[in-house]
Structures are given as C-alpha cells and as structure tokens.
Amino acid sequence: MARKMTETAELEIREGVDRETVETVQSMGAYKYGWETEIEMEYAPLGVNEDIVRLISEKNGEPDWMTDWRLKAFARWKEMEEPRWAMLHYPEIDYQSQYYYARPKSMREKPKSLDEVDPKLLATYQKLGIPLKEQMVLAGIEGAEAAPGDARKVAVDAVFDSVSVGTTFREELKRAGVIFCPISEAIREYPDLVKKYLGSVVPQSDNFFATLNSAVFSDGSFVYIPPNTRCPMELSTYFRINAENTGQFERTLIIADKGSYVSYLEGCTAPKRDVAQLHAAVVEIVILEDAEVKYSTVQNWFPGDEDGKGGIYNFVTKRADCRGDRAKVMWTQVETGSAITWKYPSCILRGDDSQGEFYSIAIANNLQQADTGTKMIHLGKNTRSRIVSKGISAGRAQNTYRGLVSMHPKAKNSRNYTQCDSLLIGDKCGAHTVPYIEVKNNSSRVEHEATTSKVDDDQLFYCRSRGVGEEEAVALVVNGFCREVLQALPMEFAMEAQSLVAISLEGSVG
Amino acid sequence: MAAPLRKDDAREAATEARIAALGRPGGGFTAPARTDALARLTAMGLPTRRDEYWRWTDPAAFNAPEPAGGAALRVDKPIFEGRDKVRLVFVDGVFDAAASDNPALAGVEIERLAVADRADIHWAKALYGVLEAEGQAPVARPFAALNTAAATDGLLIRVTGRAAKPLHISYRQGSERSDAVLHHVVRLEPGAELTVLETGTAGARSNLVMEVDLGEGARFHHLRPQGRALDRAMITHLFARVAEGALLKSFTLTANGKLTRNEAVIRIVGDGAVAHVAGAALGDGADGPFLHDDTIFVTHAGVGCESRQVFKKVLKHGARGIFQGKILVRPGAQKTDGYQISQSLLLDDDSQFLAKPELEIYADDVKCSHGSTTGAIDETALFYLRSRGVPRAEATALLVLSFVADAIAEIEDADLASDIVARIEDWLALRQG
Numbered sequence: 001m002a003r004k005m006t007e008t009a010e011l012e013i014r015e016g017v018d019r020e021t022v023e024t025v026q027s028m029g030a031y032k033y034g035w036e037t038e039i040e041m042e043y044a045p046l047g048v049n050e051d052i053v054r055l056i057s058e059k060n061g062e063p064d065w066m067t068d069w070r071l072k073a074f075a076r077w078k079e080m081e082e083p084r085w086a087m088l089h090y091p092e093i094d095y096q097s098q099y100y101y102a103r104p105k106s107m108r109e110k111p112k113s114l115d116e117v118d119p120k121l122l123a124t125y126q127k128l129g130i131p132l133k134e135q136m137v138l139a140g141i142e143g144a145e146a147a148p149g150d151a152r153k154v155a156v157d158a159v160f161d162s163v164s165v166g167t168t169f170r171e172e173l174k175r176a177g178v179i180f181c182p183i184s185e186a187i188r189e190y191p192d193l194v195k196k197y198l199g200s201v202v203p204q205s206d207n208f209f210a211t212l213n214s215a216v217f218s219d220g221s222f223v224y225i226p227p228n229t230r231c232p233m234e235l236s237t238y239f240r241i242n243a244e245n246t247g248q249f250e251r252t253l254i255i256a257d258k259g260s261y262v263s264y265l266e267g268c269t270a271p272k273r274d275v276a277q278l279h280a281a282v283v284e285i286v287i288l289e290d291a292e293v294k295y296s297t298v299q300n301w302f303p304g305d306e307d308g309k310g311g312i313y314n315f316v317t318k319r320a321d322c323r324g325d326r327a328k329v330m331w332t333q334v335e336t337g338s339a340i341t342w343k344y345p346s347c348i349l350r351g352d353d354s355q356g357e358f359y360s361i362a363i364a365n366n367l368q369q370a371d372t373g374t375k376m377i378h379l380g381k382n383t384r385s386r387i388v389s390k391g392i393s394a395g396r397a398q399n400t401y402r403g404l405v406s407m408h409p410k411a412k413n414s415r416n417y418t419q420c421d422s423l424l425i426g427d428k429c430g431a432h433t434v435p436y437i438e439v440k441n442n443s444s445r446v447e448h449e450a451t452t453s454k455v456d457d458d459q460l461f462y463c464r465s466r467g468v469g470e471e472e473a474v475a476l477v478v479n480g481f482c483r484e485v486l487q488a489l490p491m492e493f494a495m496e497a498q499s500l501v502a503i504s505l506e507g508s509v510g
Numbered sequence: 511m512a513a514p515l516r517k518d519d520a521r522e523a524a525t526e527a528r529i530a531a532l533g534r535p536g537g538g539f540t541a542p543a544r545t546d547a548l549a550r551l552t553a554m555g556l557p558t559r560r561d562e563y564w565r566w567t568d569p570a571a572f573n574a575p576e577p578a579g580g581a582a583l584r585v586d587k588p589i590f591e592g593r594d595k596v597r598l599v600f601v602d603g604v605f606d607a608a609a610s611d612n613p614a615l616a617g618v619e620i621e622r623l624a625v626a627d628r629a630d631i632h633w634a635k636a637l638y639g640v641l642e643a644e645g646q647a648p649v650a651r652p653f654a655a656l657n658t659a660a661a662t663d664g665l666l667i668r669v670t671g672r673a674a675k676p677l678h679i680s681y682r683q684g685s686e687r688s689d690a691v692l693h694h695v696v697r698l699e700p701g702a703e704l705t706v707l708e709t710g711t712a713g714a715r716s717n718l719v720m721e722v723d724l725g726e727g728a729r730f731h732h733l734r735p736q737g738r739a740l741d742r743a744m745i746t747h748l749f750a751r752v753a754e755g756a757l758l759k760s761f762t763l764t765a766n767g768k769l770t771r772n773e774a775v776i777r778i779v780g781d782g783a784v785a786h787v788a789g790a791a792l793g794d795g796a797d798g799p800f801l802h803d804d805t806i807f808v809t810h811a812g813v814g815c816e817s818r819q820v821f822k823k824v825l826k827h828g829a830r831g832i833f834q835g836k837i838l839v840r841p842g843a844q845k846t847d848g849y850q851i852s853q854s855l856l857l858d859d860d861s862q863f864l865a866k867p868e869l870e871i872y873a874d875d876v877k878c879s880h881g882s883t884t885g886a887i888d889e890t891a892l893f894y895l896r897s898r899g900v901p902r903a904e905a906t907a908l909l910v911l912s913f914v915a916d917a918i919a920e921i922e923d924a925d926l927a928s929d930i931v932a933r934i935e936d937w938l939a940l941r942q943g
C-alpha cells in the first residue's frame with residue numbers, strides 16, 4: 001500500500017512537469033501578454049487639441065499652473081515636426097485618429113485602498129504576474145519566500161491605460177520618508193516638488209514626442225527619496241495598455257535627494273491588436289549629491305505579428321541629470337517588444353565625479369525595428385561613463401544602436417568606455433551602429449568599440465552535439481552574448497529577461 | 511511650419527548664387543554628364559550645418575560663390591623628389607605643360623580632360639560623372655556634383671598594363687584667389703596596376719574629384735600628401751568602383767590648411783576584392799585655424815571582400831579633427847571582413863575630435879568592427895623615454911610617429927612611405943622649438 005502511494009506521488013509529479021512543459025511549448029513563439037481585459041472604459045473624445053489637454057488636466061484634478069504648463073507644451077508641439085533621422089520606417093502616424101485618455105469606468109471614483117479596486121483590474125495584474133498585494137514578492141521566483149523578506153519586497157505602481165490603478169507599500173515607504181505615488185496625485189499633494197523638478201531634465205520643448213507627452217500625459221509615477229535614505233525596497237511601475245486605438249503617455253519623475261539610493265523597475269505589456277498603438281513616455285530623474293539611482297526596464301510591449309501588423313510604436317525620452325557631485329545613475333534596459341522603438345536613455349553628468357552607466361539588450365525579430373542607445377554628456381570634472389549595448393537582430397528586423405558621448409571642455413579627466421556588439425541571426429535582418437563622439441579636452445579618454453557577427457557555428461555545434469535543441473542552443477549563445485547586461489539587472493528582472501530573450505527569438509532559427 | 515520653408519528658400523538662393531557664378535566649360539563628351547550634374551546639384555542644394563554630414567564642418571567656405579583667398583602662401587618643400595615618376599603639373603587648376611614631364615608611360619594612356627572634351631566620343635564618357643552620381647546615395651555630396659558640372663580640367667587615365675613608375679599629379683597654388691575645380695577619371699583594365707601620387711594645393715580653394723574604376727584583378731595605389739598652404743580650403747572626393755579580385759589602397763597625409771574635407775566613396779562590387787583607405791592629419795592651430803574632416807563611405811556588395819579604414823589625427827592649439835566613417839554591407843555580401851579605426855591624439859586641452867564611426871549591416875555571416883579612441887599622449891610612455899635621456903620634444907615626436915604608424919603601414923611602397931614619414935618629421939621638427 002505504502003509502495004503504491006509513492007508510485008502515485010511520483011506519477012503526479014511527472015504529470016505536473018509534463019503539463020508545465022506542454023504549457024511552455026504552447027506559449028512559445030506567441031506573445032504571452034497579448035490577451036485583453038474586458039472592462040468598461042471611458043474615453044476622452046478622439047484626437048488631440050487644447051480642449052483635450054484641458055480635459056486631461058481636469059480629469060486629474062490639476063491646479064491651474066499645471067494646465068497652463070500643458071497648454072504651453074501643446075502650443076509648442078503644434079509648431080514641431082516629427083523627427084525622421086532614426087533608421088525607422090513606419091506609416092505616417094495620424095495624431096488625430098486616436099484617443100489620448102482612457103480609464104476604466106470603475107476608476108472614476110479613486111479607490112481609497114487596493115481592496116476597493118475593481119477585481120477585474122486586480123485579476124489583470126495577477127495574470128501578468130504583477131503582485132498588487134503587499135507582502136507578496138515579484139512573481140517568477142519560486143522559493144523566494146524563504147529568503148529574508150525585506151530585501152525582496154517590491155512596491156508597485158500599476159498604470160492601466162491612462163490611470164494609476166494602485167500603489168502598494170505606500171505606508172511602509174512613508175515611514176522611511178519615501179514618496180511613491182501616481183504623478184497625478186503628486187501634482188496635487190506635493191506641488192512644490194513637482195513644480196521644482198518637472199521639466200527640469202526634459203524640458204517641455206525637448207523633442208517632438210516629449211513635448212506631446214508634456215501636453216497630454218495622463219499619469220505615471222512620482223518618487224522622492226529624502227536625503228541620506230536608502231529606499232527600503234525596490235520600486236516598480238507596471239504599464240499596461242489595454243484600450244484599443246489609445247495612446248499611452250505616462251510621465252515618471254524620480255528625485256533622489258542628497259546621499260539617497262533607490263532601485264526602480266519598469267515593466268510594460270499590451271494586448272495583441274492589428275492596429276499599431278502609440279506610446280510616448282517621458283522619464284526624468286534628478287540625482288543630487290552622493291545619491292544613486294538604478295533604473296531597470298524590461299520593455300515587452302506587443303511587437304506586432306510575424307507580418308508586422310500591429311504592435312506598439314514606442315517613442316520614449318528618458319534622461320537622468322546627475323546634478324550633484326558624486327551622483328550616480330545606472331540605466332539597464334531589455335528591449336524585446338514594440339514594433340518601433342525610439343529610445344535613448346541619457347545621462348547628464350553635471351556634478352564632478354558623477355557616473356553614468358548604460359546597459360542595454362535590444363532584440364528585434366520578425367519586422368520589429370529598434371533605434372536605441374544613449375547619450376553621455378560629460379560636463380563635470382572626473383566624470384565616468386560606461387556603455388554596454390547588445391543588439392540582436394533576427395527575422396527581417398532592423399536594429400540600430402545610436403549614441404552620443406560628449407566631453408565638454410570643462411569635463412577634465414573624464415572617461416568613457418563604450419562597447420556595442422551586434423548579433424545577426426539570419427540573412428534578412430540588419431544591424432547598425434551610429435555612435436557620435438565629441439571630445440573637447442585632452443585629459444579625458446574616450447574608447448569606443450563595436451563588433452558585428454553572427455551566432456558562432458562552433459558554439460552551436462557544441463551545444464547540439466550535447467543534445468541541446470537548435471532553438472535552445474541559439475538562446476544559450478544569445479544569453480551568453482548578453483551576459484554583461486543581464487548581470488546588471490536586479491535578480492528578479494534578470495530571470496525574466498533571460499526567458500524573454502529566448503521567447504522573443506522564437507521562430508528565428510532555421 | 512513657416513520656418514523650415516524659409517530655411518529651404520535660403521538653401522535654394524545660395525545654390526542659385528553658386529551656380530550662377532560657375533563657369534560652363536566642356537561641351538564635348540562630358541556635356542550630358544555636366545547637365546545631369548547641374549540638375550542633381552540644383553535638386554539637392556548646397557549643404558548647411560543642419561545637414562547630418564555637415565554638423566561638424568561648416569560648408570560656408572565651399573558654398574561662397576567666390577573663394578575667400580588668403581595671403582599666407584607657403585611653398586612646400588618638394589616631396590617624392592628622388593623617386594622615378596612621371597610628373598604632371600597644375601598651377602591654380604590650369605595645366606602647366608612646361609613644368610610637366612612628357613606624359614609617356616608604357617601601359618598608360620594619359621589625356622587632359624580639357625583637350626579630350628572637344629570630342630563627342632571617348633572611353634571616359636562611361637565613367638565621367640557616373641561614379642560620382644552613383645555615390646550620391648544614400649548621402650548627398652553636392653560639391654562632387656558641382657565639380658562634375660564645372661570642372662575646367664583634369665586627367666583621363668586609362669591603364670592597360672602594369673605601370674613601371676608612379677604618375678605624379680602635382681598641384682601648385684600661385685594666386686591668393688584661385689578657385690580650382692579639377693576632375694580626374696582613372697580606368698584600370700583587368701589586371702592593370704598604377705600608383706598615383708597627388709601632392710600640393712590646387713588653389714586658394716580647391717575642389718578635386720577622382721573617379722577610379724578598377725577592373726578585375728586591377729591594383730590601384732593612391733598616395734596623397736596634401737599641401738601645407740595655411741589658408742587654403744580644399745574639398746576632395748574619391749569615388750571608386752572595385753571589381754572582383756581588385757585592390758585599392760589610398761593614403762592621405764594632411765598637415766595644416768584651414769579647411770580640408772576628404773570624402774572617399776568606395777563601392778566594392780566584385781567578390782574577393784580589397785579596399786583600404788587610410789589617412790593621417792596633423793593640425794596645429796598656432797599656424798592658423800585648422801579643421802580636417804575625413805568622410806569615408808565603404809560599401810560591400812561583393813562576397814568575401816576586405817575593407818580597412820585607418821584614420822589618425824594629431825591635434826594641437828585648437829585644431830579640430832572630424833571623422834565620419836561608414837561600412838555598409840549590402841544583403842548577400844557574405845564573408846565580409848570590414849574594419850574601421852579612428853583615433854586622435856590631442857596634444858593640448860584646446861583641440862577637439864568629433865567622430866561618427868558607423869556600421870550598417872544587412873548580411874549575417876560577416877566580421878565587422880570599428881574602434882575609436884581619443885586621448886592625450888601617454889604620460890607613462892613619455893616618462894619612460896625621458897628617463898632614458900630622450901628630451902621631451904623628441905620623445906613627444908617619437909610617440910606621435912608611433913601613433914600614426916598604423917595608418918602609414920597602409921602604404922605598400924617602402925620608399926614612398928619613408929617620404930611620408932620624413933614629411934611628418936619635418937612637421938614635428940618645426941614644433942619642437
């Protein structure tokens with residue numbers, strides 16, 4: 001009898017494993033987050049004009065100064081032209097044929113706590129693996145509960161189309177003096193901080209997409225870390241586009257006061273649709289003396305189908321300003337999604353001895369196009385920057401690294417090291433490198449290296465001869481190629497990123 | 511919406527003014543090519559700082575209807591004097607028969623463009639303005655189109671065998687206001703071989719185009735120490751088409767000159783071909799403004815080809831060095847080996863190096879890399895030399911020479927390379943005082 005039970009148990013385990021394998025296989029090659037939440041939405045009228053800008057401002061209950069700020073940006077935007085310099089080809093975007101504001105009807109009255117949030121919304125995030133219940137850990141790492149609790153806590157701000165649905169761990173963060181809330185709320189609750197810093201890193205008229213964002217941003221996250229505070233947990237924002245024909249314009253503002261530290265994570269997904277959708281975000285980070293910010297992104301917007309239908313057009317302006325001496329910023333990005341990626345997270349190294357780092361993996365498969373990189377603007381003395389970019393192209397995709405390293409005449413004794421490597425999988429795709437290097441003093445040192453190669457046949461053969469399947473072997477080699485960047489990610493993200501790398505290359509071999 | 515229109519109006523007006531001031535030479539076999547080139551120039555317009563490939567170099571001096579000119583003429587110490595060669599001399603863009611050798615070289619036909627252009631039929635018709643036109647995409651090169659339309663003279667060189675000695679095109683500047691527009695066409699038949707030396711300053715303002723068509727297995731060596739006149743403005747274009755198994759090697763030395771832009775547009779169309787483009791630029795702002803711009807575009811359209819771009823710049827006293835280089839690998843150009851290096855040595859804190867080393871790759875089985883470095887002289891190396899009793903100036907000179915060595919290594923002929931080294935040593939010696 002005892003023996004039989006053991007056998008049953010074994011059988012069950014095996015069944016469990018098999019089921020999981022079957023599910024994994026079924027989900028492979030398909031965009032995992034392509035489902036949509038059926039929920040009643042309310043929209044602003046179609047298109048964008050001054051009334052829409054006012055309406056968004058009104059829906060957020062904003063003070064007049066904010067409305068004026070938006071209108072000023074909108075007036076400027078009308079004068080601007082869409083940039084065409086990137087190596088991106090897409091049909092003309094009709095800015096008047098989409099919605100600029102969409103929120104679930106149930107969010108009309110702001111829920112006071114997560115318990116009041118529409119269960120459908122909570123279910124959405126649960127399905128995405130995003131914990132909106134406190135004391136939970138980020139999904140994807142089992143057994144993490146056993147590890148010391150505090151270190152793994154992640155506070156989440158969940159943004160659904162145009163509004164923030166909820167933010168976790170606010171009380172605990174408040175006790176540490178950390179402000180973490182939707183930006184719509186910060187505009188009302190902390191107007192002095194917002195007035196002081198909003199638009200100070202990415203000015204209203206910075207570029208076409210940032211200016212549009214300044215006019216119509218609906219929500220996003222606000223973070224303030226007080227002096228000499230190490231944020232007690234990782235902060236994260238999860239962006240979900242759900243509504244059809246709607247653009248998402250979120251704005252994130254992070255302020256790290258003197259001597260503080262925060263690690264911030266950002267994730268994003270969207271349903272599968274035939275029609276492309278616009279996403280134009282702005283992230284501004286202000287870093288004061290001796291403070292440090294780590295900003296990690298796993299961008300997994302819907303990339304469009306194999307024929308290039310649909311997908312997110314992702315035009316994002318991200319910039320960190322190391323305003324104080326010895327300030328430090330680290331951007332890490334894993335870009336696997338979006339039909340079009342136009343994104344250059346940048347560092348202004350203004351303070352003496354400040355440091356900027358940029359680690360990037362950009363994967364483009366099928367008909368995806370990515371034009372991404374960074375800018376390192378060295379203004380202060382003894383500033384340091386490091387760029388490690390890994391671009392992977394497969395299918396018929398085009399992947400471009402575009403970057404700027406600028407050494408100002410006053411940035412004495414500064415250093416930059418740039419490495420951008422491209423990997424091509426298949427002979428129908430493209431990999432491009434467009435770096436700009438401007439050196440205006442001689443005590444600084446700039447080194448730039450770039451290589452382009454294909455997946456090494458010997459490495460593949462080695463894996464294959466040990467019984468590893470072809471797709472898995474490619475994923476292994478690619479993960480090795482990306483190692484330096486994956487290592488720069490927080491652990492939870494690194495695991496997600498690693499599997500994303502494999503999934504987004506599905507179907508590219510053979 | 512109004513602003514950009516005005517901007518285009520300004521471009522159009524500048525282009526019209528420039529074209530109006532141009533002479534209309536030619537009329538023989540080049541006539542259709544000149545008409546087409548003028549239409550191209552009108553369509554693309556003259557460049558401005560807002561154009562991607564002119565962001566770091568102000569084209570105003572080339573855009574002006576008349577050259578600015580300048581007083582400071584410096585007669586160069588002759589280079590390659592001791593070498594056996596056939597020398598052809600242009601003074602302010604005008605051929606000087608008296609100063610030139612008899613253009614007789616076995617296996618090489620040499621004609622003047624101004625003379626040959628009286629006929630309607632010529633072998634060069636298939637090339638004149640043709641390689642230039644092909645080199646206009648994807649990046650516009652308006653001054654090359656201008657050259658095709660308005661070139662007053664040049665050489666038409668057809669090589670059928672292996673030339674026994676180099677052909678030396680010697681430019682001299684006599685006038686402070688000369689505006690030289692010269693256009694050379696070189697055709698190397700399959701298996702042919704030629705070395706072309708280009709020296710000196712063609713005019714107060716020079717616009718030089720060389721179109722080179724390399725047949726299968728042909729070998730073309732190009733060595734160009736550009737003149738040291740301080741006030742000159744010079745723009746050059748080298749357009750080359752490289753067939754199967756052919757080899758092209760071009761090296762340029764630039765020392766001084768307030769404004770130099772050297773563009774090379776190399777298209778490798780056959781399999782197994784080799785193209786190397788190299789350059790060393792030495793700029794000292796103490797002698798007057800110095801801006802040197804290398805804009806290099808290498809396209810791989812053949813299988814198993816090799817390309818190298820090796821560019822070094824030594825800059826001091828506010829000199830500016832610019833490198834814009836690109837390796838473009840077309841779909842199907844598998845087994846490409848592409849390499850590009852751009853480096854600058856900033857001898858003081860005022861000088862600038864601006865670089866855009868690009869790769870654009872549409873084939874997967876390739877090996878392409880580029881590197882770019884900028885920095886001061888290596889203090890450790892300097893200390894080492896000084897600790898062994900080498901005076902500072904001499905030690906610096908040694909380190910500069912070792913810095914440019916990789917570019918000079920691209921010159922195959924050892925004698926010619928040593929002449930180039932001697933000229934660099936001269937430049938350094940002048941600055942040791």
